[in-house]
Amino acid sequence: MTAHPDSTHVPPRVWHAVTSDLRPVRRLRPPASRALLVAPLALALLVAAPMTFSWRLDLVRLGWALTWGASIAQVIVGLGLVALALREAVPGRGLSAATSGTAFVGAGTMLVVVTLLAATSGDVFRPGDPWRIGGICFGGSFASGVPVVLVAAWLARRAFPLRPAMVGALYGLGAGLMADAGWRLFCEFSGPAHVFPFHLGAIAANTLCGVLSALLLTRRRN
């Protein structure tokens, strides 16, 4: 820190804060390339649940598009949402209401359409104990999304989010989509009565978790 010179226009309080911490800083990389840091985690989640437990029994009957195709699309949309969150976290580059609205509505519509297509593609399996199976799916899917939420929160905090709730909702939804992408390759229960409350419920819980994490981290910053 250097003494405040009389010649400067800068007030002493600002001068001292700036000169005591005037190291060169490393600029943030573009949001899309920072979002790619989450990609290895997303790919691991895509195969973790089915490889740990088993692949869904109707994998062949549903076909590639409604299984791998829909899951890969979920991962890509999830990564896109994380990229949008990291862009929103940079001052002056906030998303317009139209862009953020399109992101949320688009992701929700995709989930509903895939669920309904899978539910109407033939006979669907029904869980013998809906609440126990539902609890496993909800807990497993939600827990799988938490690591993505944490990594995305750390990336967003390194920026300077001015609307933390929006940032957290975007990366939380993205994390939920990525976690569910793998979980749906393991869970063969395609009925809306199971998917909407437990799978989509887990995505909603991940979104809420994202909002809370972003609010908590920015409160500490302020």
Added chain:
Amino acid sequence: MGTFAGEDTQLRELMRGYQQGRIEAFEELYVLLAGRLRGFLSRHAIDRGRTEDLVQEAFLQLHRARHTYDPAFPLMPWVLAIARHVVLMDVRTARRQPRFAPADAAPEPSVRADADRLADRSAIGAALAELVPSRRSAVVLHHVRGWSFREIAQKLGIEETAAKLRSSRGMAQLRSQLGGPEPPPERRGEARR
């Protein structure tokens, strides 16, 4: 248009230098941005008397966030986004302030015997304007609005002792500017600190 583009290029270059740790670049940026920030903040602040404090707070936030600026984009949207955030934080802080009892519930303040010797309002206003913003805020909040030092410390984000010190130094400076009586001997040391 050409001038605007040239100025934007200059701002980006200065910001790049600031990110590389050059204090001269920051000083030039301060000169170029302070007036615009002052105008923006005085238009949006709920208390115009706090504009100078908000300008300083905005520069502190710009400093913390300087790594997030990408010179590929214009500087002003980045600066104004942070300034808008500073205003919003100030509004939230003001809303959280404790409400004081209504004026009719407060006891009538006593009038000093030497009140007629006190300086008039314009002289006090001029003397207040001479104070540095941090001392002025502390003096006005404590002696005019009646806030406790704890409330002032919370509002300004400083220690309670620092709030007392600012108020005390500000009052000492006011006394000397207005030619008022010296503080009693036991308090002179405090005023000098």
